[in-house]
Amino acid sequence: MDMNIPYTVEHRPDTGLANGKLGIWLFLGSEVMLFGALFSTYIILRVGAAEWPHGELNIPLGAINTAILICSSVTMVLAWASLKMNDWAKHRIYLVTTVVLALVFLVNKYFEYSAHFASGEVPAHTTFLAIYFTMTGLHALHIIGGVIVMSYFLGPGAKLWKKNPEQFANRIEYTGLYWHFVDLVWIFLFPVLYLL
């Protein structure tokens, strides 16, 4: 028996949206609460601390990582736009570039973490390092999640393009929404942790 999941491409009459679109936004809402709780914790810890370290983190590397994520957001939205313009080759180039930029971000983070660990700056060392590793570690896990999803769409998930191009474009759009959210979180993490 062949069953199709409804409203993957066509819009529901009551919401005016495909189900996946509303689903990803509800998921992002829960993500806002997750990171919001951590930002709230950061404020409580910082206000309650007798002193707070300043200039302990590598600002140039943090700024480079910010630029990398911004560029990856641009390539992600262009990957979706290429599909909408029926340009499969460009879509692949932009999606691969997004994955590469994400991996470069993670490599930079690896070097940053390694430098901290080498000088004995582990999460248990200070309150600042504990919240720094928690927030950036959770963010890095989100980057890894994004890389896995994008790699799926570069590999086995790409078959859907031939079968149902509109549905595939929608999936890339939802992946993009998630990816821009990850960029958005970093836009706030960078000044809060590295500069203030």
Next chain:
Amino acid sequence: MHSDSESVRKSIRLYLTIGVTLLIFTALTVAANRFHFIVPIAIAVALVIAVIKGSMVASVFMHLNHEQRWIYGALALTVFFFLVLMSVPLFTILDSIGTEVHAVAVEHAGGH
């Protein structure tokens, strides 16, 4: 959102412009940090720039500048609870109920 081929083609220049603007704002954030403002001003400057950058990502890359009202509804709920979360530190600071820790410590020291 408007996602027909022609309107997407027209949006590409906007995506690139926003990307470049975001990079410029990142440079501005780092440059502002070199002025060593007093803490309240430094926080205000950094957060204002971050909010501007975040708004650009949300409105243009995430297409929130032309979405359906169900999305705005879900986001309004998120914003409400996010504000509740952000006010938790404020409640913590303003909380004056109970005995202050140092007063208890002094009492204990006096007892021995």
